Amino acid sequence: MGYEIGELPLRTLLPEVARAEDQLARLDEIVRRSPVREGFAERGHFLEAAASMWISGQLLHIEDLVFHDAHMDIRSPTHELVVGHVILRARRRVAGAEPGWAVSEAGIAALTGAERITSPKAPGISDERGGEEDEAPPDDDDDPLSRELAHIDAMLERSRRVLDGIATQAPVAVREKPSLVVGELVIRDAGWDEQERLFEWHGVRSDAADLPPVLSAALLLDAWEAIEPLQRQHWLGSQLVATCLQARGKVVSHLPALNVGLKAVPRERRRSFDRTKRLLAFLDAMCLAAESGMKEIARLDQARQLMERKLRGRRSTSSLPAAIELILSRPIVSAAMVAKAADVTPRGALNLIAELGVREMTGRGSYRAWGIL
Template identity: 50%
Template sequence: MTYETPDPLHPTLLPALIAAEDSLARLDERAGRHPVSEGFRERGQFFDAAAALWVAGELVHVEDLVLHDAHMDARAPSHELTIAHAVLRARRRLDLADRDWALTSAGLNALRGEGGVTEHNDRPVEGHRDIGLSDKEDEMDENPLAAEFAELDAAMARSRRLLDIHASGIADMEPAASAAAKASAEPLGQLGLLFEEDWDEERRLDAWRAVLSTADQLPASLGAAILFDAWDHIEPLRRQHWLGSLLVGAYLRFRGKVSSHVLAFNTGLKTIRHERRRSKDRLTRLLAFLEAMSVTADLGLKELDRLSLAKTQMEMRVRDRRSSSNLPGLIDLVLSRPIVSTALIARHVGVTPRSALNLVRELGVREMTGRGRYRGWGVL
């Protein structure tokens, strides 16, 4: 499957291209040296993951994603929430990796779950500080539910052995029927009932990579728009179509257009009408993608202003506090998460849940959920 590159010098594209280039440059300049740049980058991970599911037609609440990421789910996680968390992990991996890693064969294979983890793709960026639940923890640490998962694996292994014994007994009694059933199941293959058998992901990924050479000769924003349009047209992956929007931010970071962070492209893409994003006319789609980049940059600038104002107001409240106060740690947590809960504050700051409520009251953070249970606070 091939992708025909449109005319990059079409007069219709130039105004949107200039606006996107200018907006992305201003966002990168401010985000790279802003006092709340780390909180802005971490919050953008959650917002973009939730927006990626919104673009795909699914609704995931950001507060549920934050709690699920902290292993503090208020309820059993849904299938959509699990996918959103996979998007979140992929974005964090892109943020920690080298700029050109995601566009290589090894990077794409790692993001799609093929191949092992290499030293290259998980090397942390120098000077990067994790804003997780603790400075000593990160997303690659051991899963706190590892013991429970191990028990489940053992139970599944025992069940599999019993099923194998039962199947071997049936095969001894009815060898002909068993052979016929096995022969009829072979053409389906793994997941054959769910996906097309002739869907060659490797060939489609190679076709998408062939567009990279053309995109590199164009302005960064237009090249990223063409790569995203090619991803939608070729559809390389069956189960991870959301990866294309993440590669837009990775490509802009690789070209140096937005080098301070991985652009949260989905937050702007969700504001574009579906008729324009999925139009049959290629120029209409490219204009929509360029406009989405401009909207993303504008939303990012507003988010930086909002976080800066919130930080100034909260720091004024703790200006006369003693040096051992836990309020500065709460400020860092609030600025790094779209929403925080009592248990999340207690774990991060190292206090009891009752003390966490007192800290929130002293800091004056706005309550976001309005619920009696699983209350959450954050910066609007």
């Protein structure tokens, strides 16, 4: 641990800082004025989750992630898919909260699931889901499956406490660390002080508060990579940096997808021993992410205009608008997803897809899916 900002080579960094600031501001204004901004933001969550897994060296197919999120898996979920869906849900929660909530103590506790262990209340549904009634925004995945999983988590937690000789209703101090059992030593380092590392990262955030927002974000991302505050949720760093850009007012219309840009930067630059090269790589990644976002939203806007031509002369009760909205908000859709969103039969969903003229993406005879190229 230990990260000092020190003296920065501003003559080298400032041109890239200005370029990144300009690109992010342009994208923010385009998204704010675009009629497809909600679909762009939702698609960005999926793309960012897949890119985050790619950055960590794991391959996750967008198709599997979309189907898993819709509870329409075509195969048993893999470990990569489960982690990717966790990233997707966390990003949605960050995007739906107030700017800056995610970097607060309550926000980090909610996103990391620490509330499940540190909450002084008795285990229950609301606590096991990691939410707070006053400080944290409600989880958008409030469905029967989530409630059932919350019940199971609560039961497993009570069973673990009984097996460990801990009373079920015994209060737990907020700062108390959970004891490690033998099995957890394989995946957790007992000497890894996450609270201390997070405190140090927040110190870097305070020291960089007077710097330009984009340069501050690059330093925060570099500090997160160097300090590694979290053992098992390292992917959270880019989401916290993105919400810092929102809190500074640099991007207000959406949550930036930084990993989409980082994916296009060679690993040798992202992992260089020279900090200046790493900062330049992070700044370049922000520019690439903004350029990719501008191309994506222009493509979505063009696709929307083409599909909305099909609505001319349609009845007000037509199911086409619901199908268009779904297709614009997902990188890929299935007939079952369209049928559920438009409240039609699977055969009717296929007819809607054929009318809209979207392209089949999988090339398969079964488990087919469609999307916008």
